Amino acid sequence: MDIKKMLEExxxxxxxxxxxxxxxxxxxxxxxxxxxxxxxxxxxxxxxxADGIRLTIExxxxxxxxxxxxxxxxDDEKARTWLRGEDIKVDEEGNRWVILKWRNYWLGGxxxxxxxxxxxxxxxxxxxx
Numbered sequence: 001m002d003i004k005k006m007l008e009e010x011x012x013x014x015x016x017x018x019x020x021x022x023x024x025x026x027x028x029x030x031x032x033x034x035x036x037x038x039x040x041x042x043x044x045x046x047x048x049x050a051d052g053i054r055l056t057i058e059x060x061x062x063x064x065x066x067x068x069x070x071x072x073x074x075d076d077e078k079a080r081t082w083l084r085g086e087d088i089k090v091d092e093e094g095n096r097w098v099i100l101k102w103r104n105y106w107l108g109g110x111x112x113x114x115x116x117x118x119x120x121x122x123x124x125x126x127x128x129x
Contacts, residue, residue: 003027003053010052010097012068020045027053029062046109052097054120055109060099064106070098072117074107082107085126087119 003022007014014020018029021042028042045059055063064071078088079102092098093114100107100117110117 001048003048006053007063011063011070011099013063013066015062015066018062022048025049027059029059049097051095054097054111055099057106057108057121057125060106060108064099064101067099070096070112071101072098072112073101076102078102079105079107080129082110082117082119083121083127084129085119085121085123088117089115090117091115 001022003020004014015029017031019032019042021028021030025048027045027048029045030042033041043058044056045062046053046055072090072092074082074088074090078090081088082100090112092112094112095114096112097109098112098117099109108121110120
């Protein structure tokens with residue numbers, strides 16, 4: 001499975017300077033190091049789903065600034081709704097994985113399903129606003 005090719009197709013960008021390692025369905029991203037400690041490399045970057053790659057918040061921060069596809073910008077109200085862990089309505093149609101952007105901040109990845117982006121922010125990372 002070529003993760004970089006999948007990222008290019010899905011988001012229009014894949015980092016050349018990172019190792020993207022698949023463990024189960026999870027993808028971890030890291031830079032090579034002189035003193036590797038097996039099993040502790042990388043940040044949780046994303047997950048392989050049946051129809052693409054679902055990015056974590058960290059994955060969105062890595063891919064988002066150079067992504068040319070599937071980026072949806074949201075306003076302040078929708079950003080607050082998203083950070084509370086709720087799905088948001090957007091003016092986009094389709095069925096695909098997307099990156100959400102608010103101002104210069106990357107909110108993470110979600111699943112766009114006909115005008116609604118399904119929220120995948122873990123409960124422990126949601127904000128009480």
